[in-house]
Amino acid sequence: MGKKSDNKIWFIKGLKMGIPIGLGYFAVSFALGIMAKKSGLTAFLAAATSALCNASAGEYAGFTVIASDAPYLEMALITLVINARYMLMSTALSQKLDEKMKFFHRFFIAHYITDEIFAASVTVPGNLNPFYTYGMAAVAGPSWALGTAFGVMMDSLLPDDIAKALGVCLYGMFLAIIIPPAKKNRVIAGLIILSFALSFAFSIAPVVRTLSEGTRIIILTVALSLLAAIFFPVEDNTAAEATQEA
C-alpha cells in the first residue's frame, strides 16, 4: 500500500465491485424514499439523510421515529441500537488496516461501513487498501442517496399498489441479511424465530402494544441479544466468520 499505481488499481476494482452493490442499493433506497415521504421528508432532505447515514435499517427506523414525532432521545437510542452491528464491523475492519496507513483514511472508511461494502472490504487478502473502499463508495454512495430522492419524488407519480409493493423491497433486504447466517448457525435461526414470535406478541399484548414501535424494537433487541450472549457466547472465530459474510 502507498504506491500510487496500486491505489489506482484498487480504486478501479472498487468501482467495478460497486456496480452490483449500487444497483441493489438503488432499489432498496427507492423503497426507503417512499417511507421517507410518508414521514414528511422532502426529496432533498431524504437524499441528505441517506448520504449522511448510509444505513438501511437505521434510516427506516429513523423515519418511523420522525413520523411518530417521538423524543430526540428515542431517535438517538434507536439509531444506536439498530446500527450497533456497525460497531462490530468497524472493530473487525480496524484489524485489516495497515498501522502505517495515513490516519485520516480511517475517518473516510468509517463513513462507508455498510453491510455490503464492509463485507467486500474485510475479505481482501492482507491489509485493506482504502482506495478499494473508496471505489465502491463512489458508485454505491450516490446510488443510495439518489435512490432515496427518487423514491420521494416518484411516490406521488406511482400508483398506490406499485408503491406498496416497492416498499416490501426493504423486508426482502432484511431477509437476505439474516437468513444466510441462520442456515449455518442454529442459535441465530432460533433467535430469529423467537424474535418473530415475541415481536408479534408485543404488537398485540395489552400495555406493551401502546409503546411506540421504536421502543419495542429497542427492548426486544437488547433483551434477546443479551440472553443469547449469556447462554450462547460465541467463539472468536464464529464471530469473525459471520461478520465476513454480513
Next chain:
Amino acid sequence: MKHNIYIYILIMFGVSYLIRVLPLTLIRKKITNKTIRSFLYYVPYVTLSVMLFPAIMNAGANPISGIAALIIGIIMAYCGLGLFPVAIAVSVIVYILDKIL
C-alpha cells in the same frame, strides 16, 4: 410536528457516524470480553427480525400477501440468492397477490 426535522437528521447522522468511526480510530486491539462480543454479534439478527415481523403482514393490502412474500423470501435467501433478487422477488409477490386476492 413539535420536533425539528433537521435536529432529527443531525442526531441520526451523529450517532451513525460515531458508531462507525470510534471503533475504527480508537479500538486498535480486539475486544476480549466474550459477552460484549457475543451481544454485538447477535444484535443485528434480533433487530432486523423484530422490524420484519409482524410489520411485513401490513406491507400489502392483504396480510396473506405479506406472509407469502416472507416465506418465499426466506426460501430464496436460504438458497443463497443475494440482496437484489430477494428484494425484487418479495415486491413482485406482494404486487401480484394483492391483485389476485
